[in-house]
Amino acid sequence: MKSILVIGNGMVGYKFCEKFVAKEGAEKFKITVFGEEPRPAYDRVHLSSFFENGDAKALEMAPRSWYEEHNIELITNERVTDIHRATKTISTISDKTYTYDYLVLATGSSPFVPAIKGIEKKGVFVYRTIEDLEGMMAYADALKKRNPEAKAAVLGGGLLGLEAAKAVMDMGLEPHVVEFAPKLMPRQLDTRGSNVLKNKLETMGIHIHMSKATNKILGDDAITGMEFGEYDKINVEMLVVSAGIKPRDELAKTCDLAMGVRGGIVVNNKMQTNDESIFAIGEVALYNNMIYGLVAPGYEMADVAADQILGKTETLMAADIDMSTKLKLIGVDVASFGEPFMPVEKGYSILFENKTKDLYKRINVSHDGKKLLGGILIGDASDYNMFHQIYLNGLPIPEDAEELIIGSRGEGGKSFGSAMDIPDAAQVCSCESVTKGTICNSIKDGSCNNLADVIAKTKVTTGCGGCKPMVVDLVNETLKSLGKEVKETICEHFEYTRQELYGILKIKKVTTFNEALSTCGKGKGCETCKPLVASIFASLYNDTANKEAVIQDSNDKFLANIQRNGTYSVVPRIPGGEITPDKLIAIGLVGKKYDLYTKITGGQRIDLFGAQLNDLPAIWKELIDAGFESGHAYGKSLRTVKSCVGSSWCRYGMDESVGFAIDLENRYKGLRSPHKIKGGVSGCIRECAEARGKDFGVIAVDGGWNLYVGGNGGATPKHALLLAEQIDNATAIKYLDRFLMYYIRTAAPLMRTATWLEKLEGGIEQLKKIVIDDIFNIAEELEIEMQSLVDAYQCEWKEAIENEEVKSKFKHFVNSDESDDNLVFVPMRDQKMPKSWEN
Amino acid sequence: MEAILSQYETVALNDVKVWFKAAPVKDFPIDGGVCVKYKEKQIAVFNFQLNNAWYACQNVCPHKMEMVLSRGMIGDDKGMPKVACPMHKKTFSLETGENLNGDLDAIATYPVKIEDNFVYIGFSE
Numbered sequence: 015m016k017s018i019l020v021i022g023n024g025m026v027g028y029k030f031c032e033k034f035v036a037k038e039g040a041e042k043f044k045i046t047v048f049g050e051e052p053r054p055a056y057d058r059v060h061l062s063s064f065f066e067n068g069d070a071k072a073l074e075m076a077p078r079s080w081y082e083e084h085n086i087e088l089i090t091n092e093r094v095t096d097i098h099r100a101t102k103t104i105s106t107i108s109d110k111t112y113t114y115d116y117l118v119l120a121t122g123s124s125p126f127v128p129a130i131k132g133i134e135k136k137g138v139f140v141y142r143t144i145e146d147l148e149g150m151m152a153y154a155d156a157l158k159k160r161n162p163e164a165k166a167a168v169l170g171g172g173l174l175g176l177e178a179a180k181a182v183m184d185m186g187l188e189p190h191v192v193e194f195a196p197k198l199m200p201r202q203l204d205t206r207g208s209n210v211l212k213n214k215l216e217t218m219g220i221h222i223h224m225s226k227a228t229n230k231i232l233g234d235d236a237i238t239g240m241e242f243g244e245y246d247k248i249n250v251e252m253l254v255v256s257a258g259i260k261p262r263d264e265l266a267k268t269c270d271l272a273m274g275v276r277g278g279i280v281v282n283n284k285m286q287t288n289d290e291s292i293f294a295i296g297e298v299a300l301y302n303n304m305i306y307g308l309v310a311p312g313y314e315m316a317d318v319a320a321d322q323i324l325g326k327t328e329t330l331m332a333a334d335i336d337m338s339t340k341l342k343l344i345g346v347d348v349a350s351f352g353e354p355f356m357p358v359e360k361g362y363s364i365l366f367e368n369k370t371k372d373l374y375k376r377i378n379v380s381h382d383g384k385k386l387l388g389g390i391l392i393g394d395a396s397d398y399n400m401f402h403q404i405y406l407n408g409l410p411i412p413e414d415a416e417e418l419i420i421g422s423r424g425e426g427g428k429s430f431g432s433a434m435d436i437p438d439a440a441q442v443c444s445c446e447s448v449t450k451g452t453i454c455n456s457i458k459d460g461s462c463n464n465l466a467d468v469i470a471k472t473k474v475t476t477g478c479g480g481c482k483p484m485v486v487d488l489v490n491e492t493l494k495s496l497g498k499e500v501k502e503t504i505c506e507h508f509e510y511t512r513q514e515l516y517g518i519l520k521i522k523k524v525t526t527f528n529e530a531l532s533t534c535g536k537g538k539g540c541e542t543c544k545p546l547v548a549s550i551f552a553s554l555y556n557d558t559a560n561k562e563a564v565i566q567d568s569n570d571k572f573l574a575n576i577q578r579n580g581t582y583s584v585v586p587r588i589p590g591g592e593i594t595p596d597k598l599i600a601i602g603l604v605g606k607k608y609d610l611y612t613k614i615t616g617g618q619r620i621d622l623f624g625a626q627l628n629d630l631p632a633i634w635k636e637l638i639d640a641g642f643e644s645g646h647a648y649g650k651s652l653r654t655v656k657s658c659v660g661s662s663w664c665r666y667g668m669d670e671s672v673g674f675a676i677d678l679e680n681r682y683k684g685l686r687s688p689h690k691i692k693g694g695v696s697g698c699i700r701e702c703a704e705a706r707g708k709d710f711g712v713i714a715v716d717g718g719w720n721l722y723v724g725g726n727g728g729a730t731p732k733h734a735l736l737l738a739e740q741i742d743n744a745t746a747i748k749y750l751d752r753f754l755m756y757y758i759r760t761a762a763p764l765m766r767t768a769t770w771l772e773k774l775e776g777g778i779e780q781l782k783k784i785v786i787d788d789i790f791n792i793a794e795e796l797e798i799e800m801q802s803l804v805d806a807y808q809c810e811w812k813e814a815i816e817n818e819e820v821k822s823k824f825k826h827f828v829n830s831d832e833s834d835d836n837l838v839f840v841p842m843r844d845q846k847m848p849k850s851w852e853n
Numbered sequence: 854m855e856a857i858l859s860q861y862e863t864v865a866l867n868d869v870k871v872w873f874k875a876a877p878v879k880d881f882p883i884d885g886g887v888c889v890k891y892k893e894k895q896i897a898v899f900n901f902q903l904n905n906a907w908y909a910c911q912n913v914c915p916h917k918m919e920m921v922l923s924r925g926m927i928g929d930d931k932g933m934p935k936v937a938c939p940m941h942k943k944t945f946s947l948e949t950g951e952n953l954n955g956d957l958d959a960i961a962t963y964p965v966k967i968e969d970n971f972v973y974i975g976f977s978e
Binding site for chain 1: 857875876880881882883884885887888889890895898901903904913917919920921924925926927928929930931932934935937939940942944
């Protein structure tokens with residue numbers, strides 16, 4: 015068996031392993047991977063999402079067990095220090111030696127830190143690893159405690175710099191981006207594009223400073239500012255350096271491999287270095303005299319190296335590497351493909367700019383007007399995939415090329431063909447190298463019947479996900495061409511959308527799942543349609559989750575959130591976050607008695623973790639006796655209405671936010687919906703309740719409340735949009751009743767209000783017409799429906815503990831009163847946590 | 854981890870040596886599941902009335918080794934009766950134990966019979 019050592023366990027190093035083990039002949043090789051970071055490879059591209067959810071696992075390319083399953087030895091926390099080419103061995107920092115037949119260098123890059131005076135000061139960070147981000151978060155937290163209005167700068171206005179600015183903004187610091195060049199993303203954008211992006215980012219609260227050369231970092235021990243010129247400086251207390259990358263090529267120096275003048279290990283189109291048993295891939299490889307800092311070329315290199323080692327020597331790296339890219343940057347679409355800038359001798363450009371909508375489109379066309387050579391899209395990149403394919407495949411473009419970006423006159427609609435027009439050989443997903451032909455044929459040959467099948471079979475869309483819209487089109491068009499109907503139906507048991515099913519169940523007054531199946535479904539149901547039907551029943555009749563427990567989702571079934579080891583968490587309702595000392599003591603006593611881990615939630619209430627199933631009724635009995643109700647933290651339902659302290663105590667408060675939050679929370683408590691709903695009430699525009707980050711938020715202003723809807727935190731944060739201004743409490747409730755009920759009626763399953771509003775044709779303006787102007791003449795009906803739900807409310811935990819039959823299901827065993835003896839807890843910071851998952 | 858899984862092996866009807874009397878039928882929710890304790894084993898039992906059938910399988914989900922399958926929802930995948938783990942919605946055939954939406958190891962299944970309104974589960978030991 016031959017030995018391959020992979021040095022570097024980043025995205026590209028991992029991808030090499032993934033591609034290699036899937037290939038024929040892989041079993042003749044033993045792979046050992048070295049990573050210097052403590053954890054297995056993770057998705058650095060989406061690093062800023064770590065800040066949002068704090069979940070390093072979610073970023074993981076594959077869990078440790080994956081390496082084991084594929085017989086790959088993964089050695090983390092171990093840096094390789096030397097390569098000895100003569101003996102074909104390497105040695106590590108802890109002086110261990112390993113022998114190789116093939117060596118793959120995937121060491122990636124490190125942030126380039128320019129030599130600026132004072133750059134070593136405290137508070138200066140780079141942005142590359144989870145540890146970097148953790149360091150920033152800890153520093154930002156300490157900073158905010160001292161100075162809630164602290165500012166932080168990001169040095170570098172490239173792709174990564176803008177991502178870092180978002181992370182800084184999410185940490186609650188005022189972000190300032192400092193760029194040396196006169197434009198943002200200088201490699202991808204032209205000046206006009208940069209200006210449009212700049213305007214947009216500034217409206218979002220990111221300050222942009224361009225054409226600034228930093229002379230000096232100010233401060234004694236820690237950074238207090240940056241100086242650009244004699245009188246030109248900004249005060250910032252943190253700095254994130256994102257000024258480019260430099261290849262991690264130190265190892266090449268230890269063994270005399272050929273290197274570029276400015277670093278990087280030279281490779282040929284087989285990804286071989288000048289030593290034929292040593293390969294270099296990803297950001298450390300210097301190919302065509304270039305370092306490629308994008309994921310797709312890195313993955314391509316991994317594939318080439320894998321084939322070369324396996325003896326499939328005809329697989330070579332393409333001479334021209336496509337650097338096209340599309341991303342959502344802080345919620346703004348930015349895309350650039352082919353040649354974004356156009357030298358006059360090669361062609362001409364067509365530009366479209368709309369400053370009021372922060373839109374910019376540029377396409378570059380050959381002189382004869384027949385070929386699309388490249389372009390830039392900002393604000394709306396929905397046409398990117400098509401443009402990219404036209405560019406890659408040299409597809410024909412309209413005689414009048416401007417129709418590509420402004421649409422054809424007269425007929426309306428798109429002036430270019432459908433995704434079906436691109437050739438079969440066209441690569442649709444460059445991360446996983448999937449062609450259009452592979453996608454369409456997987457449906458034509460009958461092996462796939464829908465999008466999910468195609469994704470499972472081909473891995474298409476599982477990389478960056480940028481190709482998804484095009485893949486959806488291809489799948490739907492192919493299905494249509496075969497005469498199969500395409501519809502976003504719920505599952506194999508109900509061939510309707512959620513909105514259609516809602517209407518059917520309502521009109522036919524269906525009240526049980528089996529009745530729903532026999533009325534308009536087929537088969538026996540599944541984990542998709544059962545909770546969905548349960549949720550619709552709850553929205554129609556305000557049935558509690560106790561009524562038909564077996565169709566409720568995992569959490570609703572036992573009225574508690576199932577946690578990592580199968581124990582549950584308990585969250586009593588604390589409306590508006592207002593709680594008496596006595597009630598606090600009551601929660602404390604329960605937590606102590608049942609040995610629960612306690613934590614304050616983001617929604618201003620208290621979560622008690624680690625409750626065993628058979629203890630839940632007793633725990634709730636004590637809480638209910640102390641005056642609490644279910645907090646519905648387990649349901650797709652109203653969670654909390656967060657409030658700031660309001661005018662009763664706050665010297666800035668314009669209105670009584672706590673009282674109104676309590677009223678709203680009590681009004682909508684128990685309300686079940688397509689997804690969870692959160693609310694917020696702030697007493698003034700300082701917005702301490704973060705109401706605009708909620709599904710609905712009210713903010714006190716001079717003359718009443720401003721009502722915002724459709725915001726959320728989560729993976730794609732979105733500020734709620736203004737629905738109505740300066741309204742009184744009763745009007746706010748009236749509009750909220752209508753808005754929430756309309757959302758409940760029409761949204762797709764598991765769709766938050768933010769996405770729903772984005773998809774609603776006409777957006778917020780249309781919503782205003784429906785909710786305020788009542789153009790559909792349904793406002794009264796919506797209000798009546800909501801009122802009947804409000805009137806039907808009952809605490810389902812009270813119901814559960816008072817009903818012996820319901821209560822009896824809270825047992826781990828049907829034939830024993832014992833608890834699950836497999837539960838293991840370990841201590842953590844004076845409390846406990848479940849023993850971690852080993853696999 | 855391996856130790857937990859190794860306790861559970863599918864028992865075919867012909868191999869049943871012990872019919873364990875678990876609990877009266879009325880204790881089993883219609884179209885839902887509960888967990889039965891047999892010696893050191895935890896067995897999930899489902900009264901799948903829509904299918905007019907009873908099923909039993911290991912309670913531990915091979916994905917994250919939690920004792921939770923009995924709390925999962927049941928249903929069918931193109932006619933194949935299945936259970937969905939409440940943790941991450943991994944689904945398993947209640948007939949063959951096979952993981953229907955991934956490549957996890959199959960779960961062990963056990964025969965069930967009803968006599969005199971009692972539920973019995975078949976074990977080989």
